[in-house]
Amino acid sequence: MQVAFPAAILFFASINYSDTMWMKPETILSVKDQPAGNVYYLIPGQGVCYNSYPVKRADIDSFMWYLDFAKDKNRCYIAGNVLKGADPGSFEVLNMYFARDKDQIYTAAGMQQKLDPETFEVLDEGFETDMHNRKRKITSYAKDRQGLWMMEYYSLKPTFVKGIDMTSFSRINDSFAKDQQFVLWRGKKVKNADPGTFTAFNINYGRDNNHIICQDNILAVADYETFEAVATQITLAKDKNRYYRFGDEIPKAEFTELRDQK
Incomplete structure (x- = not known):
């Protein structure tokens, strides 16, 4: 799983996203000043950087970014790498x-x-x-x-x-x-699941009128009537007979320890 x-x-x-989303890179003194997350920065002595990695040949004056993408007057980029063939004049995220x-x-x-x-x-x-x-x-x-x-x-x-x-x-x-025929989990079809009656407990577990489902699989061993997902730990579930993590059966003691973790 x-x-x-x-x-x-x-x-x-x-x-x-329109052109209003484009941003100029923030100037920071060094990579030590970099907050968490993937962002483009202007670091003195290194030029434009994607996180701590210099964006080679970037034009500082025209450089703009949004999400992982960026552009300047000459090139377009993703995660600091050049997107070959992309046109900066019409490029949009x-x-x-x-x-x-x-x-x-x-x-x-x-x-x-x-x-x-x-x-x-x-x-x-x-x-x-x-x-x-x-x-x-x-x-x-x-x-x-x-x-x-x-x-x-x-x-x-x-x-x-x-x-x-x-x-x-x-x-x-x-x-x-x-869709009208299939239930999908991360793009994978859940074999035999009924989309007309499917409901999700969370992003890992769900049910239709006949099955308990974990990710892209039918959880055949689960007791349908008593099955419940743990609200505070999306990996965990239980029924009257078993305890589960990502659909795999685990001992009660392990379930309890994982459930009670903060």
């Missing part, structure tokens, strides 16, 4: 994972020629803001004329999710989504 993290519900919506110019869509892997730029649309921001006001990547969806695309924290380029009906597609929370 994969580890997942809590996040707020994101709604099925188109995002488009779509969400945490995607940007575009007048011709193409870009991710951390560069130009994405499999995506159709004329119909491409992101369906969420691709991040949530945590209690420390830091932006954290989450499972993200986008669409074009071909259908649904998915990105995750370590994704460099999008994964196509086959067979999804975009007219009925909707997000349930940061991990679960559905």
Whole structure:
């Protein structure tokens, strides 16, 4: 089972960041003054930096950034790396994972020629803001004329999710989504789950009229009537017979210790 993290519900919506979102890099004296989080800075003697790493050949006067993307009069960047072929004059940020110019869509892997730029649309921001006001990547969806695309924290380029009906597609929370035929967990179809009756306990556990579900699997051993997820620890659940962490059975003592951790 994969580890997942809590996040707020994101709604099925188109995002488009205008030029007003672009920011100039903040000047800090050294990397020791750098707050947590991924940000572009101007450090005397090093020029423009992405965190502590210099952005090679960046033009300081025209450099602007938003999320992991940036541009100056000559080039476009993601995480401090040049996006080859991107046009600074028309470059815009779509969400945490995607940007575009007048011709193409870009991710951390560069130009994405499999995506159709004329119909491409992101369906969420691709991040949530945590209690420390830091932006954290989450499972993200986008669409074009071909259908649904998915990105995750370590994704460099999008994964196509086959067979999804975009007219009925909707997000349930940061991990679960559905269309009229399938329940999805992080872009993976949950075999035999019923989208018409599915509800999520949290980002790891859910149920339909016949099954308890953990991530992208049916939890066949679970007692349906007594199953409950732990509100304060999204990895944990229990029923009258067993205790679970990410759907795997664990001893009661381990469950209790994990549940009571602060």
